Amino acid sequence: MQHHDEGLHMTTKARGTGPHGGSRKKPATDSLGRQTTGRGALARRIISIVGNTVGTVALVLGLGTVFWLLSLTARGKSISSAFPEDIGGTPTIAFPALMALVSMIALFFGQYAARGRWGTGKDSRFSSGSVTVLLRPISVGWHAALLALALVVWGLVALGPVVLDVQGRIAAEDYSEALGEMWFTANAYGALSGALAAMIGVSLVKKLTYNRSLQRHASSIQDGSPSQLRWRSVSHIWRTELGIAAVAGIALGLAPLIAHLGSLTEALPFVAVGVALLAGAIAMALNAWRSGLPVERVESYT
Numbered sequence: 001m002q003h004h005d006e007g008l009h010m011t012t013k014a015r016g017t018g019p020h021g022g023s024r025k026k027p028a029t030d031s032l033g034r035q036t037t038g039r040g041a042l043a044r045r046i047i048s049i050v051g052n053t054v055g056t057v058a059l060v061l062g063l064g065t066v067f068w069l070l071s072l073t074a075r076g077k078s079i080s081s082a083f084p085e086d087i088g089g090t091p092t093i094a095f096p097a098l099m100a101l102v103s104m105i106a107l108f109f110g111q112y113a114a115r116g117r118w119g120t121g122k123d124s125r126f127s128s129g130s131v132t133v134l135l136r137p138i139s140v141g142w143h144a145a146l147l148a149l150a151l152v153v154w155g156l157v158a159l160g161p162v163v164l165d166v167q168g169r170i171a172a173e174d175y176s177e178a179l180g181e182m183w184f185t186a187n188a189y190g191a192l193s194g195a196l197a198a199m200i201g202v203s204l205v206k207k208l209t210y211n212r213s214l215q216r217h218a219s220s221i222q223d224g225s226p227s228q229l230r231w232r233s234v235s236h237i238w239r240t241e242l243g244i245a246a247v248a249g250i251a252l253g254l255a256p257l258i259a260h261l262g263s264l265t266e267a268l269p270f271v272a273v274g275v276a277l278l279a280g281a282i283a284m285a286l287n288a289w290r291s292g293l294p295v296e297r298v299e300s301y302t
Contacts, residue, residue, distance in 0.1 A: 031136065034117055044113045051110020055103045062099030066157060066189050069093065073182035074164060076171040089181045096189065116298075133298040143204050150197035154253055158190030162260045187257055194253015195246040198278060202245040206285035206295065214289040221292040231291040234284075237299050241284035248277035 027035045035041055069092065072082060079089030086092050112118075115136040161182060164170050172179035221228055234240045251274030259267035288295075 047113035048110050051106045051108070051113060053110075055105075055107030055110055058099045058103035058106060062096035062103065063153065065092075065096045065099070066185065069096075069185045070157070070161060070182060073172060073178045073185065074161065074170050076173065076176065076178050078177040079181055080177070089177075089184075093181065093185055093188065097192070100192065131299070135296050135298050137207065137296055140204070140207065143200070143207060147197065147200045147204055150193055150200050154190060154193035154197050157193055158186060158253055158257055161186045162256055165260065183257070183261065187254060190253045190257055191250045192253075194251075195249035198245040198249025198252070198281070199242045202241055202278075202281045202285050205282055206241070206288055209286055210289050210295040213286070214292070214294070217289065218292075221290065223292060227290060228292050231288065232293060232299075235288040236291040236293050236297070241281045241288065244277050244284070245281040248274045248281060250274075251277065 027037060030036055034044070069079070072079070079086055079092045083089075083092055112133060112135070115138075116133045119132045119134070161170070170179070170182070172182060251270045255267045255270040255274065258270055293299075
């Protein structure tokens with residue numbers, strides 16, 4: 001009996017790692033290797049909830065203000081009729097842009113807390129290294145929905161006033177303050193929504209093709225070669241194709257307004273430049289795999 005007790009005691013100690021033979025469980029992690037319990041996980045959840053909530057509210061508030069401005073001025077009422085202290089309407093017209101900036105910053109932190117894992121990778125060209133984030137991408141369906149939303153907003157903001165004017169449904173008188181404010185709002189946020197739509201569209205093209213192309217051509221990529229480093233810098237780090245897409249979206253987003261307020265001849269250069277830049281951005285997105293790095297990885301220099 002004594003030998004049996006000693007054997008049982010030894011078996012129990014072997015199973016445990018603590019001084020009392022207790023089993024230690026590894027903390028649960030998600031698909032990015034982040035712990036799902038503890039203070040870090042709680043902090044991420046709080047940042048995610050606050051960031052995404054603030055970002056969404058700011059975005060809705062900004063969009064609502066744009067549509068309200070267009071509706072008010074199209075009825076022949078200037079902004080100063082609603083806000084007497086705002087002579088000229090510039091602060092009120094700029095308010096949605098401020099909300100867009102707040103939304104972008106808040107969603108940046110909210111989404112990265114929800115879908116990203118931060119890290120640091122050494123780079124010989126920068127003594128401080130580079131900041132990297134492994135980002136779990138949103139689904140293609142959600143990405144396509146965001147593109148559709150941006151296009152709808154652009155259509156309402158840029159094309160809506162043009163259609164109403166052609167139909168003779170704009171109550172504002174020619175050369176009135178209200179009419180000037182309406183067209184200024186349409187131009188400003190037609191350009192902004194056009195830029196966002198183009199950026200989201202090019203990003204979607206990149207998502208649909210990147211990993212497949214990377215797998216197909218992986219053997220042709222030489223790590224550290226001039227080509228690989230160039231694509232890493234131009235596309236993977238700086239996302240140059242998205243910047244080019246934004247400029248293309250501005251040009252294309254303004255083209256209908258320029259054609260209506262000016263002439264078709266004045267609008268054609270905007271269309272030509274926009275199409276050329278958009279084609280270039282798409283070509284870069286289709287070749288971004290040459291960086292040799294996964295599209296889910298985001299990198300920046302500090």
